[in-house]
Amino acid sequence: MTDRVIVYPGQIPQVEHVLESNRNMQDAISSVLRLTMNSQGVAGFDATPNSPAGMSVVLSAGTLCTSAPVDPSAYSTLASDSTSIFKAASYAGGTITGFTAPGTTGQTRKIIIHASFQETDTTAAQLPYYDSVTGQSTLGASQNTRRIQRAVVGITSGSSTTTGNETIPATPAGAIPLYVVTLTYGQSTITAAHIERHPNNLFVPYDLMDLKTAIRPKLTADLMTYVSPSGNNSNDGLSARTPKLTVQNVIDTASKTYDFNGFHCIINCAAGTYTVGAAFVNKPLGGTGQFDWVVQGNETTPSNVVFNVANGNCFVAAYGAGVQIRGVRMLATGTPTVYNSIGYGILAFGSAYVDTYACDFGACGHTHVNAADGSIVNFASTNYRISGGSQYHAVATGSGRVLNVVTTVTVSAAVTFGGAFVCATTGGNVVIYSNTFTNPGNVSGKRYSAESCGNIQVNGNSATYLPGSVAGTSVTGGNYY
Structure with missing residues (x-):
């Protein structure tokens, strides 16, 4: 208007x-x-x-x-x-x-x-003004004539x-990160292999100058796509014979190409290790926000499909994106800073929705699962495995919610959580009850941390319900109940 x-x-x-x-x-x-x-x-x-x-x-x-x-x-x-x-x-x-x-x-x-x-005033010039005394035009002082963005x-x-300990520097306040360039000793040229998208990039999954929705084909069934550690992003990714290399390339290509028309894009992941994570930002054209994207690994043996991302995140869902992640193992290194959210298995923010099915959470630099800013991460009442530690297994913050009900959680190795097994802070909510924890003695660290009006709902279970070796805490308006 x-x-x-x-x-x-x-x-x-x-x-x-x-x-x-x-x-x-x-x-x-x-x-x-x-x-x-x-x-x-x-x-x-x-x-x-x-x-x-x-x-x-x-x-x-x-x-x-x-x-x-x-x-x-x-x-x-x-x-x-x-x-x-x-x-x-x-x-x-x-x-x-x-x-x-x-x-x-x-x-x-x-x-x-x-x-x-950046917005600036520019193009200074002396402008003609009407002189009410002489009735003639006269030039005034030099003044800017354009406000540009x-x-x-x-x-x-x-x-x-x-090498191996390098970290991504913090993004300056107010800037949007685009790319990370990795350089080693003695390097004199930069090739495509040294350039990758920043893990917190905000690239839209379509070209703002090319929203030709009228000629986009509308899906009439779920779109089946394929990736493989031996794939190539120049492939079409539409069959197991022509897989793409990264999930991110499938997202970028499908978002630019199709009107989802209420259907889903299924990303079938072949066995192996993937070293590049994926960011799902906004709903695609014709998407519903309810699982427009499905990352399909091996739900029987999730350790066969591994996302191992250095100084980044395995999966990010943001700004209304809806994603299912099924049957994969997640590992991520990196310590987050104020401007750099890295080291997460799953990071959801901006009212995103993520379901996980039969996954395996390996070692992560910060958190296995984080729901922030009104987002929801739901373990979908399916059994899953923890095979590595992190600062936290699950965190809900800023009105985010983590739902983990009626699951069997198998802790397959000795793991340590430096912060707590679960944490709810700044109005976040973790709902976790009716679970079976297999090998809970493998978990070291605080059981829970409820702080700053965060709520951990265990449906009346005791303070020792959650696995850990140190008693949980409730502070500054946090609740455990």
């Missing part, structure tokens, strides 16, 4: 009429972005090595969408307006330099490429450290 300024015949137009029309158009564009994006996101910004190869990366043109004030400063005669709306900023493309390899043998460094929204790309380098 676009508000319009009314001007009448014979009326002397005011400068505010033009300015308010510009603002109204900006609000209309914001509404379209909100309907299309529903959240922060980027499109384009494709990264490729420079040619000839060197220590630089070429980024294609892109669009960044984020929330920002209507006008952070006065817009000519209109006062500033801090109301937050969606805005889009363009990036013309360019070559990114400044990458430096470690200078010590045996060391590795990770560097992130990120984009930020651009995406500004930069890099942030991590510390050089012993």
